Amino acid sequence: MAAPIELLGVIEKKALETFNKRNINVKKIAVVRKSDRFSSGDIVIPAGCHEKQDDTVLCKLRETLFEDLKRSGVPVTKISGDDFNSVAIYLDRNSIFKETVGLVTAEKERYGLGKEKKDETVILCNESLLKCGKSDNADDISLEDLRSFLMQEHITHLLQSQSYNVLQLVEKKRFETLKSLFSQFGTGLSYFVEAAADTDTDKPEISEFLKCPYITRSDDNGKSNGGKYKTEGTCERPESEKDIGLVYEFDMKKYLQEKGLTVGKTGFDKNLSMCEVFSCDAPTELLNTSVLINNIIKDKNAKKCLHITGQSCAFSRQKVHLILQEIVEKNSRCISQKHFVYGPVTRRQECSDSNVVSADDLFRLRYAQLRQAAIMKYGEAVHGEGWAATLEALTAACIKFEMLSCVPRNTLKLDLSEEDMEGSGLATSVGSFVMYNCARLATLFKHFEEEVECDTYPPLPPVSDVDFSMLREEAEWSLLFNYVYTFPELVEQTVDNVDNCDTICAKIHTQKVCQMLSSLSRSLSSYYSRYHVLGEPRAQLLPTMYARLYLLKAVHQVMINGLASLGIQPLSQL
Template sequence: MEAERGGAGPVWVSETLRVLGTALTGSSAPPTAWFKESSQKNLRSRDFLVPRGALKKSFPDGETPEELLQKLTSLNVPGVPPIRTCQRSATGLVIQLDRPAVFHRVLKDFTPYLKPAPSISDSGQRVVILNCTPLHSCQRLETFKLSHLRAVLIADHLAEVLRSRGEQVHLVPAVRNKEVEVFLSQLGVSWPCSTEAPILEESVTSFKDYLKEKIHSNNIRLNPGQPVDESSQRVLFSVPLKSIAEEQKLCLQGYDPNLDVFLVNEEDLAHVARLQRSVRESAKTATPCVVLHVVSCEEEFHQQKLDLLWRLLDPGATLITQKFLICGPVKVLGSPAPVSGPQYFHLRKSQMREASVMKYGDSVQGASWDEIINSLTSAAIKFELMATPHRTQVTLNTEDTNITTKGTKSGAFVMYNCARLATMFDSYNCAVCQGLYPDFPPPGDIDYSGLSEEGEWLLLFNYIMMLPEVLSQSAQISLTSPGIRVTANTEVVCKFLVNLSMDFSCYYNRVHILGEPLPHLYGQMFARLQLMKAVRNVLHSALRTLHILPLTQI
């Protein structure tokens, strides 16, 4: 069967680019010449491209050998989709895939496309300790800032995508305040909660004893002063971090040059004790350990001090890789006073309810609508705080007009399209129960040749096949790179979901998926429904990394 040409397993965009690059250059070096097309205009004629300028690096005369074209057209490699044509054009060397065969390969079993693409970690299997620093000091809900909320949401998402890639992840610290725990659960944040174990008190006591022993030899001063204000903890020790680090020949590259004296309080020692305990627990697995501090920008300087204090208190910490992922500030427009995370949640929830009432009227009431509005609010806030690169400032608008149930750039719009899909499948299942449609056939028996709409290929090629790449990109953090700062692509999932929702919405509004109950129309309807099943599952899988429950009705 033509649809099976090239094998029966899943196909991967990254693997295709690698194989095409190797075929072009004859080298196993990372491919740089080939590009995957994504715009609807270009996808009308090609799926992959080598620009003419790049071709000249391999073929100075500008002529691509005919045997190379034949080789590329006849590629039969696991992980690479079947190719229909490979041609020279004015833009360069272009490839168009055998689209009916690709539809069949992907849609007969789309489950491999719901998780990160297969890859080899830059350091092999490891334990990643995600230290969300705002949660150490935030012991009351009133002190939970928007910048704290942004850091927590990013850490929560990172934990999910790292686990989906096979990493072992430990979350530090456990939430100790019940109000903070309830607030985070409203947002779907999956974070451990517990009271402090006695072993933590023992560690803090041992740290105090150690610092007291070092008072004379390292210029450490005991109880140097009172707290700055009533909200501050009492200072226990004054530790000249920079001079001690230089004496112990610790590398300070990447640290703030103004690091000097650290006024250490009880909470600082508890913070170090929690990290130490988590590292010791992970050491039981005999797996390399990396500590990733997810820090709001205003707390980075303090966390660098804690990093060096940990090395002073625990010699074993010098062997632990510590990296910093910095979250930019959150600015609120139209608010004369600072807005806390809980205040912003309640504001957005109120606005979402008002927008829902304006659209759906008096039906917006009862437990089911409360769940819908909570879900919409959680999605809206997460997309607002996470759709921007983590190191960039987020600017929020508190005006009522900034929140709607269908704004195309919002998390609520993504949820709305999840509900549309759920409603469509409910309609199909009801029609089956009424005898209007036959039962759904096995996906491998469906004829996908009727999927010829531009929007159908767009949904498959840009989204269903690309989710593994997006999830891998979101979790791509070089924890072995030099320096102490790292970057992650935590914004890509939100952007992916918004773009998918817009393209799905255009397709859904243009194409009649559930056709007339006539036998000669069933083939195309089943192909489209299977495509929609894949879109639905892609939406749900991507939302799962954000801990957002998709809506099933609205």
């Protein structure tokens, strides 16, 4: 069975061929996968895609398309149409249920990951993980820094799902400062490369870079003194000149023009011009950072570098990009660099008097809110190490959903009021809702196994023996078709243009997995409250129970895999 993207591609190709055979002028073919109201088709082609035709022509077209799709292996049962859609395709649900659930059962945690093995290493350079003037006090980690760390963790998993090797660059002292925060949020540390900031002025990379034709040398007042100190292209530093306050600048405007690099919306900032790279007999922070990244790239033989930066630092990271590019090219190597830029973090207007200013403040606030909610539900039972560990895991999950559900370039506005989560009326409890529904399924499967051990139910048969035609409810088809079947497509689409040479901007949709898990949890909660899964152990009811259990096992696996991409370990019970 074809994957979702491939399936739509096959249908589009065959539909276009059929329209052309019938001499029907097509404006632009659009094959749309529906997400609800499946009684009028699973996949449709809107009537506005082509010139108006009479019913006889459209009927013949549908008959021809049906035969073509069947021959191409598309699991279709019938094709009809209505006033809005000239083609409405109904898929063979039983076939798709069996194939998809069988695939999820076989692949488990590998489901949704890329099949193509890429022998490429991507270096992630997060300006918040390189010291760059950041505080060494863990209590001073800002909310914007926290957003960048959580985004980087998610991006790491998304790139790995596309079969990239990923290394995260972190300055050694900064790493020690952040270690407790990473532990608090369950952030994996196995991909971090420790690299101390390098200020050795005699490093060959620095001396070679200062000889490039785009370097201008002047005194520390910015004057050329009638050309006495100002030279271009051969900026070597004689021993006698070390103490006379020379300043070296990189002419980025000239560099952009001569290299033919794109300037504007999809390229570099038009205001890039002279950039100071060496002053007071020492390299600047920008040059140090560029050399540091270059050393890692050379050591790991990496071909790609992704700069993760806030909007306020995006301009300076473009300077690092150009300096690094010149250093790499002078060593006859090449590197593809992209920029992932995220927006600032602010508080909602009604929370202007909140004292939450750091990542640690936010964790304490969310922990207190979740603990209060647990006490209201479970009473005095909420105490002890077990509950503390559960609440810490839920707190980390809630904050991750809160930070990652927003489109990355947008400003993230947090609700920092001290009201309980439900009372605030805001989406701060999405993470706990997803975790609850995931734990609910784990509890269901555990209960089923206990009943099997008590001989209440027979054991679950192999998936190949299950009759999925028993799943007749639209809610069941929606769970599979909208979430399980399309999960690999969603993961693939989160990483959009890391390899695109036409722009320096990386489009990585860090909000998509969170939004999918939130929507899936709402659909699952609605289904679970309406339909019984473990019913009476009567022979005629067992086929439906088995089919539903396998469907929910597939849903559960998708939730586990989605949470894993966020660095969240699901709970077995709540």
